[in-house]
Amino acid sequence: MTNTQVTLIQIDNYGPWTVTPEPRREVDLQTLQSRLYADLSQLFGNREGYVFFTRFDNMVAVTNGLDADAHALIQESVGNRYPVSISLSIAVDSAPAEALGVATDQLQDAGSAQDRGRTEVLRGDTLADDERTDDDVQIAHFDVNDATEKYTDQLNEFDSFINIEQGYAELMRYMRKAHDSLSFFVGGDNIIAVCDAVDREGYADAIEHVNEAVGVELKVGVGRARNAQSAGMAAKHALETCREENTDVEFE
Numbered sequence: 001m002t003n004t005q006v007t008l009i010q011i012d013n014y015g016p017w018t019v020t021p022e023p024r025r026e027v028d029l030q031t032l033q034s035r036l037y038a039d040l041s042q043l044f045g046n047r048e049g050y051v052f053f054t055r056f057d058n059m060v061a062v063t064n065g066l067d068a069d070a071h072a073l074i075q076e077s078v079g080n081r082y083p084v085s086i087s088l089s090i091a092v093d094s095a096p097a098e099a100l101g102v103a104t105d106q107l108q109d110a111g112s113a114q115d116r117g118r119t120e121v122l123r124g125d126t127l128a129d130d131e132r133t134d135d136d137v138q139i140a141h142f143d144v145n146d147a148t149e150k151y152t153d154q155l156n157e158f159d160s161f162i163n164i165e166q167g168y169a170e171l172m173r174y175m176r177k178a179h180d181s182l183s184f185f186v187g188g189d190n191i192i193a194v195c196d197a198v199d200r201e202g203y204a205d206a207i208e209h210v211n212e213a214v215g216v217e218l219k220v221g222v223g224r225a226r227n228a229q230s231a232g233m234a235a236k237h238a239l240e241t242c243r244e245e246n247t248d249v250e251f252e
Contacts, residue, residue: 002197002224003136005127006099006182007071008089008107009040009051009059012119017084033057036082043074050139050228052184052192057113060100060182062194062228063090064136067126075120090124095180096194138197138224140181141235142171143242144189145217151189164189167216174209178202191218192232198222203249219243223252 018024033056041051044061047070051061063071071088079085087110091102103124111118127136144151144167151160168185175181175193179202183193207218219242223234234252241250 001135002094002096002138002195003064003092003127003131003133004062004094004096004099004138004194004196005064005066005090005092005136006096006103006194007044007049007061007063007066007124008100008103009061010087010089010107010113011036011057012085012087012121013114013116014057014084015114016116032082032084036078036084039078039081040074040086043077045229048227048229050192050194050232052182052186054184060184062096062137062139064127064132065227068122071122071126075122079120085120087118087121088123089121090126092125092127095196096182097176097180100182132226134226135224136226137228137231138195138222139228139231139235140193140195140198140203140220140222141232141239142183142191142193142218142220143239145219147189163214163216166214167191167210167218170210170213170216171206171218174206178206192235194228195222200249200251207248219248221250221252 037053044051047066049061049063051059053059089103089107091099093099106123110121151163168191172183175183179196179198181193181195183191186192203220211217221235221238221242223231225231238250238252
């Protein structure tokens with residue numbers, strides 16, 4: 001059984017801010033979003049967490065091991081560096097998608113994302129230290145088979161992008177529906193999924209489904225650990241075994 005702690009990150013009042021006192025240049029907004037994501041990745045990463053950008057004004061972090069005080073310090077750091085603030089909502093569940101659902105409800109109950117009065121909300125309960133185990137987080141690192149040979153070195157870059165994104169979108173939908181798991185594109189041809197206790201057959205089924213649906217072939221390395229970064233590194237090592245052994249699914 002997994003026990004995933006998920007934190008929803010939402011920029012406060014971001015939509016109205018982007019057009020006040022007049023519409024801001026898109027290049028400046030893109031720069032702010034990318035820098036904020038990079039800073040949050042480091043702030044959570046320094047505490048063994050993972051952050052995924054989703055829509056940039058909303059981000060999702062896996063935060064096993066971070067207590068409420070650590071979350072509050074991250075909020076304070078962002079508030080000191082940026083013209084916008086962030087609200088955070090934390091929840092724990094064996095199924096990552098369920099945890100994110102609870103975190104979303106908590107933040108929505110605190111007010112709209114475009115409510116000027118809702119700033120730096122911090123809601124939810126963290127996983128107590130005495131309830132943590134070495135198998136709380138399961139991370140699956142997916143990789144497209146022969147992406148360079150099939151796409152990067154053969155196709156127009158935009159067509160390569162379309163193929164990779166189709167594979168990601170289909171995997172994201174399947175893992176959410178079949179396994180209450182959350183999958184995130186992390187660049188190149190890589191997708192990281194935060195999973196419930198999915199077994200080898202479950203991953204094999206997901207890979208087969210994506211191949212049949214959109215013609216993208218995947219392999220996956222899976223790791224489990226006490227926190228997101230340790231599980232992620234274990235998944236990376238398992239993925240290397242896939243490459244060396246020419247297999248589709250490997251557990252570290």
